[in-house]
Amino acid sequence: MxxxxxxxxxxxxxxxxxxxxxxxxxxxxxxxxxxxxxxxxxxxxxxxxxxxATPVRVPVDADGVQRVAIVGGSYFFRPKHVIVRAQLPVELTVSAEQGIVPHSFEIDAPQAGIAIHTELSTTPKTFRFTPTQPGRFAYYCTHRLLFFSSHRERGMEGVLDVEAAP
The missing domain is CATH 1.20.5 (Single alpha-helices involved in coiled-coils or other helix-helix interfaces)
Structure with missing residues (x-):
C-alpha cells in the first residue's frame, strides 16, 4: 500500500x-x-x-520640599518635563553627563520666583526656590558654538510646569 x-x-x-x-x-x-x-x-x-519626554511629577517629601534632579548632556536634558506645585519649596539639583562639550542650565522666570543661571559640570549643584505662581517655564542651555545652531535650538530644552497649590 x-x-x-x-x-x-x-x-x-x-x-x-x-x-x-x-x-x-x-x-x-x-x-x-x-x-x-x-x-x-x-x-x-x-x-x-x-x-x-514623559512628564515627571515631583512628590512632596515629608519635610514639605519637592526634590528633583535634572541631568544635561549632548543636546538633551533628562527629564525633559518636570511638574511641581506652587507655594512649596523646590530643591533642584543639576549636573552634566561626562563629555567634552560644555553646557549650561538656565531658567529665567523671576515673575514666578525662579531664576537659575549656572554652568553644568559632573559635580551636582543644588538650587532652592519656591515658585510663587503657576505657569509653564522653559529651562535650556545657553551655549552656542560660533555660527552653529544654539544648544537650545538643537533640542537642549525642557519644561518646568508649576501647578497651582491645592
Whole structure:
C-alpha cells in the first residue's frame, strides 16, 4: 500500500540551491528575520526616546520640599518635563553627563520666583526656590558654538510646569 503525502501534489516545497550550495529558502528566511528584528529594534529605540519626554511629577517629601534632579548632556536634558506645585519649596539639583562639550542650565522666570543661571559640570549643584505662581517655564542651555545652531535650538530644552497649590 502506498502512503499518501499530506501535501497536495504540485504544492510540495521545492528546495533550490544557490551556486555556493546554500539553501535559497533558508537564506530568504534569514534575511526576512533580520529585517523584522531591525524594525523591532528601531521601534523600541523610538519608544525609549518617547519615555524621556514623559512628564515627571515631583512628590512632596515629608519635610514639605519637592526634590528633583535634572541631568544635561549632548543636546538633551533628562527629564525633559518636570511638574511641581506652587507655594512649596523646590530643591533642584543639576549636573552634566561626562563629555567634552560644555553646557549650561538656565531658567529665567523671576515673575514666578525662579531664576537659575549656572554652568553644568559632573559635580551636582543644588538650587532652592519656591515658585510663587503657576505657569509653564522653559529651562535650556545657553551655549552656542560660533555660527552653529544654539544648544537650545538643537533640542537642549525642557519644561518646568508649576501647578497651582491645592
Amino acid at each position: 502506498r502512503r499518501r503525502s499530506a501535501t497536495p501534489v504540485g504544492m510540495r516545497e521545492r528546495r533550490m540551491r544557490t551556486d555556493d550550495g546554500t539553501d535559497a529558502a533558508r537564506e530568504h528566511t534569514m534575511k526576512a528575520t533580520t529585517a523584522v528584528l531591525l524594525v523591532a529594534l528601531a521601534t523600541g529605540a523610538g519608544l525609549a526616546r518617547a519615555d524621556d
